Amino acid sequence: MDTGSHLLFGATLAGLALADPAVAAHAELQHAVLAAALLGSHAPDFDSVMRLRGPYAYIRNHRGITHSLPAPLVWAPLLGLPIAWLFGAQAWSGTVMLWTFIAVCFHIILDLFNAYGVQCLRPFTRKWLHLDALCLFDPYLFAAHGMAVLLWLFDYSRATAVFEFVYAMTGAYLLWRLVVHRKVLAKLCAYYRTEASQVTMLPTFLGTAWQFVIDRGDEYMTGYYQFGRVNEAAYLPKAKPDSLTEAAKATMASEGVRAFHRFSDRIHVNVQDLVDGYLVTWSDVRFWHHRRMPFSAAVTLDRNLNVLSDRLAWNKKSWEPPFV
Template identity: 35%
Template structure:
């Protein structure tokens, strides 16, 4: 989920904790739990600082180790080590329980996004991305905001957020059933597909579709149960060529390939260089595919420049590459 949603979820969890008699027994426990749930709801995303290094490092590692099983167990201990000395009268066991709940909830809800997490590390490095909830879901965010407003107006925070989370459980079930219905519709429409990726959007009834058969890629959208296929590409196996093999050694392309499950590739030859481009097919927007990896190599197959990330125009891509016409 996005940062704002994680923040309001952390505060909400602190409010929900007031249903725990061991939390409400003294102000030290109440205050420490509220601080810990807010911090715990954020700390797995500390790897966002990797953006400051480069996109390749961020793409390869974001929601990886920091969202893993060891991290979910370690983060609460680190948070408590900082918070507890300020509240020595707090109930340590219940402070740990609610801090753990905040960290676990962060990782759990991220699994439902299209981006996903590597939540099963170290047992598996597979990305778990159920693709039922958008990274920012207006309903989830604003129902939390509504709960916070009711709390501020005097409503009991425990019962308020207990009711809200019951509603959200039903909401997640509805979203999952909607996605499965879209899946069945796509499968009936293109029965020879062997993989279908369905991702949510900001709009409740709209879903992105990327489907693969042995011979083609299909890219489209679903609006309720109406499926529109916008693009169809031939699925061409990657050749074992010196240019491509050299490009695959680049850190940006390597990061892209570690993350993207469905993409097409292009190789262009110019007078003084080659350009290899990989295009993720999951994020089509206004006829454009913004998530790419591009590698330029000289005629001796040395890498000149490369880039991976979100680019919404060819002009901006050329600026990123510091492009000099051949």
């Protein structure tokens, strides 16, 4: 999810920790748990430092090893022990590490619910896993957790009970989103007589509709599902190896296209003739919106099919859909 949401959830996890009598009774432990939960909730995204090495390195590494299966076990002592020492809570180092561990795990779980996905089963597999049930920013979760933090700040006497209720509702909400996703997926599979593996779906911002992509062999079909109705939007040819033009093949070795292919699995390619060459654009169809596919690798070639430039990027503002 987005950075702001992760930090907010870190704060509410620290509030939830007050249910532990030891945390509630010792101010230094409360401060240590708050710092650990905030840092732990953001720690997996420390891989954003890869942006310094360029967009290709960032796409290859973001939500990779820092979100992997052993990552929480590494982050817990790496952050928890020095935080416990810094706040004079060495006697409760285990508690601080525990809440760091919980914060990291919650971060990874929430990212798994997003369509972008995570490599959370590394080192056993580098496959990108995504449940496609939540947007990058969920307004309902943010509002509920934000209200809980406000009550805590205003010294509400039953703040701990509020945090317990909010996390119970959060678990129920996540389960409900999964159930809704599976029901819509089943309806689309029945409607188009296709397998679930051939369908990918993204929720809209308010969660009242779903945009989908269906692999139909030689092409992709995009559309919306809302209130029991299916609305088809567009048909796009697949980028199949045996149907690529020479210009498209000439871009396969470029760094941007290689990074793109390591991440994307619903791929459309468009070759545009220019006055002095070609513009080849590889797009991830999963993230289409209003006939645009903002996540793409664009490569410029000369007439001899030499690569002049390539660019891999999200061609949208962060507040624009799709929210991944």
